[in-house]
Amino acid sequence: MNYDYSAYYVLLSLVLFTIGTVGFIVRKNAIVAFMCLELMLNAANIAFVALSRRVGNLDGEIAVFFVMAVAAAEAAVGLAIVIALFRNLETTESSDAMELRL
Amino acid sequence: MENSLTLACIPLFPLVGALLTYGVGKSSKDLAGWVATGASLLSFIFTLLTFQQLRALVGAHSYEVAAAGAHGAHHGGEAQVYRALEAPLFEWFRIGDFGVDFLFRFDSLTAVMCLVVTGIGTLIHLYSIGYMAEDESRPRFFSYLNLFLFSMLLLVLGGNLLVLFVGWEGVGLCSYLLIGFWHKNIAFAGAGRKAFVVNRIGDAAFLIALFLLIQHFGTLDFVALKAAFENTLASEALLTAIALCFFIGATGKSAQIPLFVWLPDAMAGPTPVSALIHAATMVTAGVYLTARMHFLFDLTPYALLIVVCIAVLTAIVAASIALVQNDIKKVLAYSTVSQLGFMFVAAGCGAYWVAVFHLVTHAFFKACLFLGSGSVIHACHHEQDMREMGGLLKVMPWTGLTYGISTLAIAGIFPLSGYFSKHHIVEALSHSGETNPYLGTYEAAFTAVITAAAIMTAFYVTRSFAMTFLGSYRGHAHPHESPVTMVIPLVVLALLALGGGVLNGMVPFQLWLGHTIPVGHVHSSESIGAALLHSWPGFVGVAFGLLFYTVLPQVPKALATTLPWMLGALRGKLYIDELYGAVIVRPLEGMARMLWKGVDQRVVDGCVNGTAAIVDVSGEVVRNTATGQLRHYALLMFAGTVFLIAFYFAM
Amino acid sequence: MPLVFVILSALLIASAVGVILFRNPIHSALCLVVNLVGVACVFAALEAHFLAVVQVIVYAGAIMVLVVFVLMLLNSKTEERTLSGVIQLVLSGIIGGCLVSVVGPFIIEQWPIVAREEPPISGSVEALGKVLYTDYIFPFETAGFLVMAALVAAAMLAKTKGGDPNHPRISEGKNDGTIQAGGEQ
Numbered sequence: 001m002n003y004d005y006s007a008y009y010v011l012l013s014l015v016l017f018t019i020g021t022v023g024f025i026v027r028k029n030a031i032v033a034f035m036c037l038e039l040m041l042n043a044a045n046i047a048f049v050a051l052s053r054r055v056g057n058l059d060g061e062i063a064v065f066f067v068m069a070v071a072a073a074e075a076a077v078g079l080a081i082v083i084a085l086f087r088n089l090e091t092t093e094s095s096d097a098m099e100l101r102l
Numbered sequence: 103m104e105n106s107l108t109l110a111c112i113p114l115f116p117l118v119g120a121l122l123t124y125g126v127g128k129s130s131k132d133l134a135g136w137v138a139t140g141a142s143l144l145s146f147i148f149t150l151l152t153f154q155q156l157r158a159l160v161g162a163h164s165y166e167v168a169a170a171g172a173h174g175a176h177h178g179g180e181a182q183v184y185r186a187l188e189a190p191l192f193e194w195f196r197i198g199d200f201g202v203d204f205l206f207r208f209d210s211l212t213a214v215m216c217l218v219v220t221g222i223g224t225l226i227h228l229y230s231i232g233y234m235a236e237d238e239s240r241p242r243f244f245s246y247l248n249l250f251l252f253s254m255l256l257l258v259l260g261g262n263l264l265v266l267f268v269g270w271e272g273v274g275l276c277s278y279l280l281i282g283f284w285h286k287n288i289a290f291a292g293a294g295r296k297a298f299v300v301n302r303i304g305d306a307a308f309l310i311a312l313f314l315l316i317q318h319f320g321t322l323d324f325v326a327l328k329a330a331f332e333n334t335l336a337s338e339a340l341l342t343a344i345a346l347c348f349f350i351g352a353t354g355k356s357a358q359i360p361l362f363v364w365l366p367d368a369m370a371g372p373t374p375v376s377a378l379i380h381a382a383t384m385v386t387a388g389v390y391l392t393a394r395m396h397f398l399f400d401l402t403p404y405a406l407l408i409v410v411c412i413a414v415l416t417a418i419v420a421a422s423i424a425l426v427q428n429d430i431k432k433v434l435a436y437s438t439v440s441q442l443g444f445m446f447v448a449a450g451c452g453a454y455w456v457a458v459f460h461l462v463t464h465a466f467f468k469a470c471l472f473l474g475s476g477s478v479i480h481a482c483h484h485e486q487d488m489r490e491m492g493g494l495l496k497v498m499p500w501t502g503l504t505y506g507i508s509t510l511a512i513a514g515i516f517p518l519s520g521y522f523s524k525h526h527i528v529e530a531l532s533h534s535g536e537t538n539p540y541l542g543t544y545e546a547a548f549t550a551v552i553t554a555a556a557i558m559t560a561f562y563v564t565r566s567f568a569m570t571f572l573g574s575y576r577g578h579a580h581p582h583e584s585p586v587t588m589v590i591p592l593v594v595l596a597l598l599a600l601g602g603g604v605l606n607g608m609v610p611f612q613l614w615l616g617h618t619i620p621v622g623h624v625h626s627s628e629s630i631g632a633a634l635l636h637s638w639p640g641f642v643g644v645a646f647g648l649l650f651y652t653v654l655p656q657v658p659k660a661l662a663t664t665l666p667w668m669l670g671a672l673r674g675k676l677y678i679d680e681l682y683g684a685v686i687v688r689p690l691e692g693m694a695r696m697l698w699k700g701v702d703q704r705v706v707d708g709c710v711n712g713t714a715a716i717v718d719v720s721g722e723v724v725r726n727t728a729t730g731q732l733r734h735y736a737l738l739m740f741a742g743t744v745f746l747i748a749f750y751f752a753m
Numbered sequence: 754m755p756l757v758f759v760i761l762s763a764l765l766i767a768s769a770v771g772v773i774l775f776r777n778p779i780h781s782a783l784c785l786v787v788n789l790v791g792v793a794c795v796f797a798a799l800e801a802h803f804l805a806v807v808q809v810i811v812y813a814g815a816i817m818v819l820v821v822f823v824l825m826l827l828n829s830k831t832e833e834r835t836l837s838g839v840i841q842l843v844l845s846g847i848i849g850g851c852l853v854s855v856v857g858p859f860i861i862e863q864w865p866i867v868a869r870e871e872p873p874i875s876g877s878v879e880a881l882g883k884v885l886y887t888d889y890i891f892p893f894e895t896a897g898f899l900v901m902a903a904l905v906a907a908a909m910l911a912k913t914k915g916g917d918p919n920h921p922r923i924s925e926g927k928n929d930g931t932i933q934a935g936g937e938q
Contacts, residue, residue, distance in 0.1 A: 003867070004866060005755065005758060006864045007863070008758060008762075009758070009795070011857055011861070012762045012795075014860065015853060016766065021736075021849060022773060022845045022846055024733070025740060027832070028838075029829055029832060031827075032781050036772065039785065039788065042788070042792045049795075049801045049804060051864075053801075058880060058884045061804055061876050062884060064804055065881070066892060069899065069900055070896070070899065071811075071816065072811055072815065072816065073899050075815075075820070076904055076906075076907040077910070079820065080906065080907035081910055082827070084911065086827050092827050095731055098729065098730030098732075737841070737848075740848060740849075744852045747855060747856060748851065748855050751859060
């Protein structure tokens, strides 16, 4: 007899997501903000996997797979942007890039 | 009805010419005049070709019958069948059942108008080459002139009222452009504006008439309208309203009381313009319109009475003002107003063909007079005051001679052209009571007034001739005869003024027009003695004119000193401009000022500025949220999302 | 509630809080590594074995290496604790708390704990591969294009403008500025 604890996993996902969001808002450092973004994505992934199990098909896990692909692409582009930002403004703080241009 | 290609070409040439002239003028200003004249001449040639086609179409038999009818007295002209050439270019638009085609139609009336417009137009183009030779912007002038010709041809060729209206507005526009041609002079530009605005009043009435026709008859095509009017059940009040609206439109364009004030001011334009637009062609558009809509006016005797009243009044008032003008062009301008009154008298009496006949002869001698005056002005270095002229006959024999012939023609002396048309007008007026009971009551009074106007006409043109060409030179310039391009049109027009009367003798003008408009009885020709007797008003006027301004110059001076108030009133143009200023312009200005200061500046500007201020203030507040900080946006977005989710669950 | 879930969730939440509270970015990054590995464990606990492996390889292996590398490269400083930062933390914490308290009960209500008869589906490599290469082949290829486009974009963004390709400078703008300033003097 198995029990399904998806609700707890989804709840965990919600908490992690909220922490990620708060971090994104609070932290000035662009790289840390970026890490918070990864936190949020992972939180979503947990919810996907948990509910995929609950629903009984693999669609959720496939979604996680694509989220990972997107996260990889995002990491590449995001870090490149951080480097470009640093090169132009000599800072990694998002609060210094407030003029919508370099 | 038969389609005709040459017909479609007639207005094409001036249109192309107008564009071409402007283009050519960029490289050679002298060539521009010749291009414009060439376009005009081509248009005239094609008019002649089309005219021949129409004569063939009308057919030899009916023509001969008509010619035979001219010899036998009292042969009705109404029996003739309406025939016309057509050039349907395209369907302009269609709204439900109501459609308008862009259609040219060429019938006997149009033929006459077209020949006059293109013929005199060509002569005046030729004249302008000499007259405008030293003007810097003559390509523009010729371009406008060709454009005018195009619009005027649209007006007379239009097969329905809407095409006619396009031409009607087009000539108004060209008139405005050409009156204000020397637009650097503020007064001249103002004259153009005045002409435009006054014409708008008439045009508004014209449009109302069009709408009434569309509403009640559902068509604007002349042939269809004529058929619709033949057995219409419309009330007389409606018909009278439509007719009067058309007449108001005509008073604007043809300078009748109360809308005649723009024409004297229009003399600000170059003199060829005055000759072409403000004497020969455009101002006669109202007469043409009346003749064209004869089937409407024939049904409304009451409207015709008003037409005649206005026309008689205009004729006598304008003639009396012309008596004392010293500006040579002003004399001719008021003369034109007066002569247009004569035409409307004829039209109002139902003798449309007489109106058109006078239109044609008037076009000849008045164009000649204007061109002659232009020649004089050109010679005297743009001096227009006749008191600074005199004795010019010796130095300008051609101009003097042609001016003299036209003087006699407009005076109505047999056997010059003016006699024939004027005599017919008086005759039509004295018989008008037979067909129109309203007119019958006032027949005698009207006849007396119009005869007085005829005497005055003869007097003031003789006065202008005597002051300009007789006596000794009083000015300071060195007058000289004008170049040949100016003399040729003068001579041609003088010959036409001289012989224009035969139009109704050898060439059966009346019967020709009878193909289109009712012409009533054909009168048998009268004996020479009777004709000379009938031209007595002309003789009286010319005699007094010569007497007062050559032999007895003290008489007019004595008259001026004994009747100073009268002279003042006439010099002041009967203070009509001042009256309009006080009654119409000043209150309108006051109202406009009130609306400007009160409504526009307070309410409208207040709304606009208030809106802007609200946006400004709210922007100042809201801009604080746009810090450019990524984290602040994220915070707001997060808060918004949470709020929305909370809202969703709360629901 | 299974023990493994309790341990894992405590680990995950603790490491996530660490990510946002450590002022030194390197410490944040190390916390994130712990968090990512924890997520991989969660996947394994949920019998998504393939995803658990990929999580470790992609996130902990590739992305985190990249992040740490960039941190080293740019030599990010430790953030100072400021009053406004604390206010922001409190404010966003309140909003986050609102979110959890609003959505949490809904989740519990939506997916109650039930006993289930049949064995849960398996996220094995075989099962996932079958679905991925049949039903999801087109999104899969598209994801491939996306990653490639991201690589090209990253290369474009990160390359220096002009200059000597043999000596790429991170802070080229600064050098240019110094030269100009020298010229003015």
